[in-house]
Amino acid sequence: MFGYYLDLALRSLxxxxxxxxxxxxxxxxxxxxxxxxxxxxxxxSGNPLPGRSNVLFHPQVDPRPADLPGAKxxxxxxxxxxxxxxxxxxxVAPRGAVMSANWLPVRKDAPDSPLAMYTDxxxxxxxxxxxxxxxxYGSAWSAQDDANHAQVVVLSQAMNQKLxxxxxxxxxxxxxxxxxxxxxxxxxxxxxQPHFYDLNSGAFxxxxxxxxxxFTWLDLPQDYGYGPMNCWGNDPNAGTHDPKAKQCTWxxxxxxxxxxxxxxxxxxxxxxxxxxxxxxxxFQREPDVRLRNLLDWLDYKHVIPVTxxxxxxxxxxxxxxxxxxxxxxxxxxxxxxxGEIGVRRALGASRRDVFAQCxxxxxxxxxxxxVLGLPLAWLGLWMVRQQPVSFAAxxxxxxxxxGTALSLSVLSALGAGLWPAWRASRVAPALQVKSL
Amino acid sequence: MRILLxxxxxxxxxxxxxxxxxxxxxxxxxxxxxxxxxxxxxxxNIQRSRVPTGAAESEIGLIQSIGVIGQDNPGxxxxxxxxxxxxxxxxxxxxxxxxxxxxxxxPVFLDPDRSHAVTQAxxxxxxxxxxxxxxxxxxxxxxxxxxxxxxASQWGQIKEQPVLITRALASKLFPDGHVLGKTFYDGNxxxxxxxxxxxxxxxxxxxxxxDYSMVIEYRVGPQDMGGGFMIRARDPAxxxxxxxxxxxxxxxxxxxxxxxxxxxxxxxxxNYFKSDLAAGRMLVAIMLILLVVTALGVSGLxxxxxxxxxRQIGMRRALGATRGDILRYFQAENFLIVSGGVLLGAAFAYALNLxxxxxxxxxxxxxxxxxxxxxxxxLLGQLAVLGPALRAAAxxxxxxxxxx
Numbered sequence: 001m002f003g004y005y006l007d008l009a010l011r012s013l014x015x016x017x018x019x020x021x022x023x024x025x026x027x028x029x030x031x032x033x034x035x036x037x038x039x040x041x042x043x044x045s046g047n048p049l050p051g052r053s054n055v056l057f058h059p060q061v062d063p064r065p066a067d068l069p070g071a072k073x074x075x076x077x078x079x080x081x082x083x084x085x086x087x088x089x090x091x092v093a094p095r096g097a098v099m100s101a102n103w104l105p106v107r108k109d110a111p112d113s114p115l116a117m118y119t120d121x122x123x124x125x126x127x128x129x130x131x132x133x134x135x136x137y138g139s140a141w142s143a144q145d146d147a148n149h150a151q152v153v154v155l156s157q158a159m160n161q162k163l164x165x166x167x168x169x170x171x172x173x174x175x176x177x178x179x180x181x182x183x184x185x186x187x188x189x190x191x192x193q194p195h196f197y198d199l200n201s202g203a204f205x206x207x208x209x210x211x212x213x214x215f216t217w218l219d220l221p222q223d224y225g226y227g228p229m230n231c232w233g234n235d236p237n238a239g240t241h242d243p244k245a246k247q248c249t250w251x252x253x254x255x256x257x258x259x260x261x262x263x264x265x266x267x268x269x270x271x272x273x274x275x276x277x278x279x280x281x282x283f284q285r286e287p288d289v290r291l292r293n294l295l296d297w298l299d300y301k302h303v304i305p306v307t308x309x310x311x312x313x314x315x316x317x318x319x320x321x322x323x324x325x326x327x328x329x330x331x332x333x334x335x336x337x338x339g340e341i342g343v344r345r346a347l348g349a350s351r352r353d354v355f356a357q358c359x360x361x362x363x364x365x366x367x368x369x370x371v372l373g374l375p376l377a378w379l380g381l382w383m384v385r386q387q388p389v390s391f392a393a394x395x396x397x398x399x400x401x402x403g404t405a406l407s408l409s410v411l412s413a414l415g416a417g418l419w420p421a422w423r424a425s426r427v428a429p430a431l432q433v434k435s436l
Numbered sequence: 437m438r439i440l441l442x443x444x445x446x447x448x449x450x451x452x453x454x455x456x457x458x459x460x461x462x463x464x465x466x467x468x469x470x471x472x473x474x475x476x477x478x479x480x481n482i483q484r485s486r487v488p489t490g491a492a493e494s495e496i497g498l499i500q501s502i503g504v505i506g507q508d509n510p511g512x513x514x515x516x517x518x519x520x521x522x523x524x525x526x527x528x529x530x531x532x533x534x535x536x537x538x539x540x541x542x543p544v545f546l547d548p549d550r551s552h553a554v555t556q557a558x559x560x561x562x563x564x565x566x567x568x569x570x571x572x573x574x575x576x577x578x579x580x581x582x583x584x585x586x587x588a589s590q591w592g593q594i595k596e597q598p599v600l601i602t603r604a605l606a607s608k609l610f611p612d613g614h615v616l617g618k619t620f621y622d623g624n625x626x627x628x629x630x631x632x633x634x635x636x637x638x639x640x641x642x643x644x645x646x647d648y649s650m651v652i653e654y655r656v657g658p659q660d661m662g663g664g665f666m667i668r669a670r671d672p673a674x675x676x677x678x679x680x681x682x683x684x685x686x687x688x689x690x691x692x693x694x695x696x697x698x699x700x701x702x703x704x705x706x707n708y709f710k711s712d713l714a715a716g717r718m719l720v721a722i723m724l725i726l727l728v729v730t731a732l733g734v735s736g737l738x739x740x741x742x743x744x745x746x747r748q749i750g751m752r753r754a755l756g757a758t759r760g761d762i763l764r765y766f767q768a769e770n771f772l773i774v775s776g777g778v779l780l781g782a783a784f785a786y787a788l789n790l791x792x793x794x795x796x797x798x799x800x801x802x803x804x805x806x807x808x809x810x811x812x813x814x815l816l817g818q819l820a821v822l823g824p825a826l827r828a829a830a831x832x833x834x835x836x837x838x839x840x
Binding site: 224306315318320325 | 455456459460462463466467470474502504505506507542623624694696710711714715717718719721722725726728729730732733736737739740741744792795796
């Protein structure tokens, strides 16, 4: 039956080549546009650390004054210096890393070598193990190094390439913000997208060029900002030259919690900490903590850029218009076949049969539209990649989109064919046969 | 007149294709709704990218020169500025950044307790001569005099300092119009208004608040500070060369600095609008797809009808209709259908605009965009129908005498 209907559909489509081509082209264009945006959306909302995301958590506490007009309900995203250090030393989680970012002047440890600014992430030892950062040479620094304020640095592959020509630089020295640092390791290409652990400067984009121990970094003679700061009170610039200002949040903190029991314990520890700070008079508000895991955190932060969401809406609008167009063409086409349908009905085909035959034709149009839409989507993604936007690199073609494109195309073509097919199945046989 | 006489029979004929006609109108309406809003968005972006900041953009170049703290360095701001001003081709130079560069507004207050922020304003802070380097135009009051400027070494202890504010900020802070000599407060000090400038936009978001700006100058000299240095070239055409020469002079005068960026104001503006314009190009691509699809739909259906009506056309020809009559018949039919679609489309466009306003902060769609959309669709419809209509006109009268 299926084979026969397919044959009928192909014959019918061949008979009106131009019209069939127009339908396929319309569906193909609509699918191309919407699959392009779906692919971008899919890649942007992907999991930056599959396999690890479910054990990584982002604790938040609320150190703000009780009365803060216009403030959000949710506790601040980042921590104050004091809370960051306290939580880092809390020791309830198996692993935890405090961090922030800025840029620092760096030069090779040789006389007269030129200075250049490099972006850095200041963090603590667990960062590398917790996030599964791969190493090309050497290794991370140790917790002991953190405690000793050791002057060690982990370089990105790109920075190692620039300064040491890509050679194994472990043990070599660099001058960072006038202090001498020893290279402990070189990180292989690592840049999770979205940049989940610090969304303050955008969720997508380049990785930092080097990693420094957090407490060493704070000691450095430097004032290049300590990452984007949020301060409450009268003076929004309170933390400009003082990262330890008590009303400014700027440090990120992440913990690894392997079991639900650990999560529950940690949440309790956060509440306990907040209560204790409240009793000390530091926190004015009742304990209000958050402990989101990585994916919930990304959800909460709405990392998908507005332009992408808007363009996705528009792309589906285009698909809708293409479908309306297809419905119109199909109605015309099926009604044109009224004579043929009449004969078939007179010869014993039921309405169901006619309906199924017409729908099969719509399905074939859908498959063809999908096949046509795939290269268009590929072209669309290429166009997105050419854009000077931070998420351009995320616009690559995912094999899973292949299935999505085809099924979306067939489904929309079938949807578009439903009503025309139903109408065609209502054709009165007698009337049509008479007019032949 | 002849066309008008044809309207009745056209409408009668269309009634027998109700479904297809309604679908075509719906398609045109949807196209118009999406197209109208997209053109509006793209047009808005282009307009926004042409708004002047109020600074002498064609003459301004920026050197981001970062001081390395903790390094022995003989350089001072006085030396830096002398080196910049001494570069041939430089009209004036100062310490401080231009608009569109790390601009973020901070709250301003009318009461010294700073309990209630009136609004947010962009602060342009820098050395003596900043207002001159920016090239702002003072429309009321006066520029700073060098005696009244606070010394940068007093930073943090200054109680009150003179300020220039834009007219927009002035009317926001002091709606009664008496502005000169009044004080307001930012996060640090009391600001006494000495002059009003016409425009100085910190960012170009399209909001009224873009133009809420103030210029603050400090007397600088023996300190060494890093950050943005601006030069203003005598000849805009020479700006790139002058900027490079100035940067070299600055590096020589202050070897303890890292120069991380050299930008002309034109480059700064191009960077600022880069992603908006790129998104605009994507939208234009989508618009083209839409137009193509709609044209395909119109001409597909039209050629289908022509084929279906070959006999009737033949009969009309046999009864005395000219080729021109047949051509005009199909053109008039298309015009009627598109007109129906456009009317519906105007309503859809407003609905879509309301949705976009609600979700994406889009402005209200002005009516002339709808008119332009309608014109475009009429034109598109006529173009799309031309081929099938010509084919219809070419049907010979003899067809009427043949059976199908």
